[in-house]
Amino acid sequence: MAVQINPSILSADFARLADEAKAVEGADWLHVDVMDNHFVPNLTLGVPVVESLSRATDTPLDCHLMIEAPDRWAPQYVEAGAGSVTFHVEAAAAPVRLAREIRAKGARASMALKPATPIEPYEDLLPELDMLLIMTVEPGFGGQAFLDIMLPKIRRTRQLIDKHGLELWLQVDGGVSASTIERCADAGADVFVAGSAVYGASDPAEAVRALRTQAEA
Ligand code: DX5
Ligand code: ZN
Numbered sequence: 001m002a003v004q005i006n007p008s009i010l011s012a013d014f015a016r017l018a019d020e021a022k023a024v025e026g027a028d029w030l031h032v033d034v035m036d037n038h039f040v041p042n043l044t045l046g047v048p049v050v051e052s053l054s055r056a057t058d059t060p061l062d063c064h065l066m067i068e069a070p071d072r073w074a075p076q077y078v079e080a081g082a083g084s085v086t087f088h089v090e091a092a093a094a095p096v097r098l099a100r101e102i103r104a105k106g107a108r109a110s111m112a113l114k115p116a117t118p119i120e121p122y123e124d125l126l127p128e129l130d131m132l133l134i135m136t137v138e139p140g141f142g143g144q145a146f147l148d149i150m151l152p153k154i155r156r157t158r159q160l161i162d163k164h165g166l167e168l169w170l171q172v173d174g175g176v177s178a179s180t181i182e183r184c185a186d187a188g189a190d191v192f193v194a195g196s197a198v199y200g201a202s203d204p205a206e207a208v209r210a211l212r213t214q215a216e217a
Contacts, residue, residue, distance in 0.1 A: 001169060001190045003215040004028035005208050006062050008173070008195030009053075010044065011142045017049070018056035023204045029062035029084065031173070031193045033142075034077070036067040039091050040140035047073075047080045054081025064112065064173065064193075066139045067091065071098050078105040086110035086133050086171075090117055099128040110171070114139060115147055119157045129168050131191065132157060136184070137174030142195040146175025151187045158188025178214060185215045 008031040012020035021030055032050060037043040054061055060083035067073060070087035071094055077085045085102050089111050092098050102109035110131035113119060115138060126132065134154055137144040150172075157170055171191035172184045181192055192215055194207075201207035 001167075003185070003212055004169070004191045005198075005212050005215070006031040006171075006191060006193045007198040007204065007208060008033055008142065008193050009199075011195035011199035014045075017053055020199070020204075021053060021057035021059060024198060024208055025057075025059060026205055027059060027198075027208045028191075030057060030059045031062045031064060031195075032082070033195075034063060034065045034067055035140065038068045039088065040066045042140045047076050050077055050080040050082060060084070062086070062193075064133065069093075074098055075101055075105055078102055078107040082107055084108040084110055084131060086112050086131065088112045088114065088139075089122065090114055095122075096125060096128050099125075103130070110169075112139075112173075113153075115150060119153060119160065123160055123164075126160065126164060126166055126168060131169040131171055132161075133171040133173055134189070135174050136172050136176065136180075139174070143200075144175055146177070146180040148183070151183060154184065154187035154189055161188075176211075178210065181211055181214050182217065185217075 006029040007024040010033040035042045035044040062084045063082040099109040108130035112133035172189040173193035177197035
């Protein structure tokens with residue numbers, strides 16, 4: 001699978017979201033962090049903003065739901081225009097049913113694991129998913145330091161995906177930058193979320209290109 005770079009608009013200027021989305025055209029997906037101040041101790045945006053953003057950019061939206069009750073909310077993000085919807089397994093009541101519902105509505109279904117959540121109990125669920133997200137920070141905030149201790153989990157997940165001959169993408173999110181992306185790629189990740197490393201750069205589009213080159217190396 002080709003490398004994909006997904007800038008996270010959490011590190012963008014929220015008063016200029018349409019322009020900030022345009023600033024990273026050339027990226028594969030725009031990563032949209034939805035936080036509800038319950039699942040994580042931070043609050044960002046919801047369905048109406050995703051609806052507007054999907055009209056404002058041609059880049060497909062990769063919505064990462066850090067919210068309670070994703071079973072109730074995730075389908076609404078597909079209707080709002082998201083091309084991929086990620087729910088946290090720690091919050092989902094019925095992850096298989098939810099993944100099937102997201103797919104049936106026409107989006108890619110993705111499941112996220114917080115750092116302390118192991119992959120092994122979910123091996124049998126992998127065929128139900130289009131992407132698995134391994135968090136490399138505790139979710140809630142941009143700009144945190146990459147957790148090196150997640151590299152073995154990325155490696156084990158890649159082995160499981162390959163063992164079952166699955167096509168699903170393996171995404172990493174949190175602290176991904178020029179100094180950590182190569183380690184993630186080497187461990188088997190192929191989709192890279194980067195917030196501060198892209199929007200903190202003087203030229204965000206160039207930062208995306210540089211990250212891609214590094215991940216492909
Ligand atoms: C954190 C979010 C991330 C965040 C990453 O909970 O899920 O997507 O934007 O930001 P950086 O790349 O700065 O760690
Ligand atoms: Zn995220």
